[in-house]
Amino acid sequence: MRTVTLHDTRTGEVRELVPETPGRVRIYACGPTVYGRVHVGNARPFVVFSQLKRFLVHEGYDVEFVANVTDINDKIYVAARQAGVHSDVLAQEMTAAYRADTDAFGLGRPDHEPLASETIDGIERLIGELVEGGHAYAADGDVYFSVRSYPQYGELSHRQVDQMDQGEDVEGAQRKRDPLDFALWKAHKETEDTSWDSPWGPGRPGWHIECSAMAEELLGVGFEIHGGGSDLIFPHHENEAAQTRAARGADLSRMWVHVGMVRLDSEKMSKSIGNVFMLGEALERHGAETLLMYFSGAHYHQPMEYDEERLEEARARAAGIRNTARGLIDGPSPEWSAPLKERFFDALANDFNTPRALAVVAEWEREANRSGPGTVGGEDLGEMLGVLGLQTLMQSDVQPVSDEVAALRDERERARQARDWGEADRLRDELRALGWEVRDGPEGPELLPAA
Numbered sequence: 040m041r042t043v044t045l046h047d048t049r050t051g052e053v054r055e056l057v058p059e060t061p062g063r064v065r066i067y068a069c070g071p072t073v074y075g076r077v078h079v080g081n082a083r084p085f086v087v088f089s090q091l092k093r094f095l096v097h098e099g100y101d102v103e104f105v106a107n108v109t110d111i112n113d114k115i116y117v118a119a120r121q122a123g124v125h126s127d128v129l130a131q132e133m134t135a136a137y138r139a140d141t142d143a144f145g146l147g148r149p150d151h152e153p154l155a156s157e158t159i160d161g162i163e164r165l166i167g168e169l170v171e172g173g174h175a176y177a178a179d180g181d182v183y184f185s186v187r188s189y190p191q192y193g194e195l196s197h198r199q200v201d202q203m204d205q206g207e208d209v210e211g212a213q214r215k216r217d218p219l220d221f222a223l224w225k226a227h228k229e230t231e232d233t234s235w236d237s238p239w240g241p242g243r244p245g246w247h248i249e250c251s252a253m254a255e256e257l258l259g260v261g262f263e264i265h266g267g268g269s270d271l272i273f274p275h276h277e278n279e280a281a282q283t284r285a286a287r288g289a290d291l292s293r294m295w296v297h298v299g300m301v302r303l304d305s306e307k308m309s310k311s312i313g314n315v316f317m318l319g320e321a322l323e324r325h326g327a328e329t330l331l332m333y334f335s336g337a338h339y340h341q342p343m344e345y346d347e348e349r350l351e352e353a354r355a356r357a358a359g360i361r362n363t364a365r366g367l368i369d370g371p372s373p374e375w376s377a378p379l380k381e382r383f384f385d386a387l388a389n390d391f392n393t394p395r396a397l398a399v400v401a402e403w404e405r406e407a408n409r410s411g412p413g414t415v416g417g418e419d420l421g422e423m424l425g426v427l428g429l430q431t432l433m434q435s436d437v438q439p440v441s442d443e444v445a446a447l448r449d450e451r452e453r454a455r456q457a458r459d460w461g462e463a464d465r466l467r468d469e470l471r472a473l474g475w476e477v478r479d480g481p482e483g484p485e486l487l488p489a490a
């Protein structure tokens with residue numbers, strides 16, 4: 040079991056991961072707010088923390104990974120109103136779409152995917168304790184966290200208290216004792232079609248308290264890693280940290296690990312800016328392997344550009360590995376492979392440096408290709424790729440397919456060429472139901488037996 044280091048936002052340093060119980064790592068990563076389909080930028084934390092879990096499990100750690108779904112939020116009410124549907128219906132639909140989109144990576148699901156709407160009791164309990172402890176106050180059906188009651192506020196995001204804007208609507212501003220305070224509970228409004236009873240009247244929780252409660256309910260407090268996109272550091276994670284510490288006298292997590300933004304033309308990919316590529320469409324166009332290779336090609340903590348050049352590079356890398364893998368035989372790898380495998384996993388242990396690990400894979404390929412086809416065992420390469428979710432590059436696609444399956448594959452390819460993503464999706468599902476997974480490789484679509 041290697042010692043693992045990660046970049047911790049609170050200290051600003053790369054620190055050793057020291058589990059509370061040796062060998063046990065609990066991870067909570069903030070998931071999507073389900074008001075629309077997720078885009079490529081939303082997918083990056085899902086991929087990074089899923090890969091991190093696979094690596095820790097490989098090292099022998101016992102890992103519990105929680106990624107929540109925010110299904111009660113202002114954005115969902117607004118989007119549902121615009122679409123003319125009930126907010127519950129929209130949230131359920133978009134939760135299912137998020138699961139289907141991220142399933143396509145083949146990384147497996149997190150161990151728990153709690154919904155805010157199923158954690159209302161825990162949320163209300165936590166708010167009640169904050170009110171009792173003097174860290175929160177009720178005002179006309181709302182409840183606010185009193186930022187100045189908590190002297191360590193700003194510690195995570197390294198901001199001065201007077202440089203902070205909670206980004207909340209002006210509507211509640213007159214009920215706040217201090218403009219810095221943020222909402223834990225919001226009184227029911229006419230324009231919102233769901234509400235829950237509470238000691239402060241009917242309403243619904245604020246976003247930040249939802250995560251504090253979901254995390255505590257599943258992992259307790261003082262778990263090892265709290266993660267998410269770097270855009271969540273303030274106010275979301277600052278507020279989560281403050282609420283839990285104020286209520287429990289203990290830190291929510293030991294480390295805060297943030298994933299850099301995906302950028303388009305040097306700007307953060309974001310629905311509010313409108314510069315987004317939807318994940319479902321990106322998977323259809325490029326395939327899961329290319330996207331996993333693309334994400335793995337950058338260090339998780341750094342921002343990364345989403346452009347054709349980088350995607351092409353990722354595609355070529357995946358194709359290169361697949362080519363090498365075709366020449367391998369089953370069984371143990373030769374002696375020269377062992378030190379390379381060590382370096383691969385050392386790179387991941389050292390602040391989860393996936394680009395450095397991929398550079399070692401490239402060295403491995405060069406060695407194998409030099410040895411010639413049919414002479415090198417692929418076991419080590421499979422083990423390395425498996426941690427990144429790229430083990431499918433080792434599989435050959437030569438199993439015979441029926442005429443019906445081949446026809447569906449061709450029909451789907453035609454839909455893709457015509458950019459009819461809805462039809463392509465439908466045909467992919469049909470193929471999956473018949474036991475086949477489609478991978479869009481550099482030489483066209485390939486069929487693999489579905490897992």
Ligand SMILES: [Zn+2]
Nearest residue numbers: 069070250275
């Ligand atoms: Zn969260």
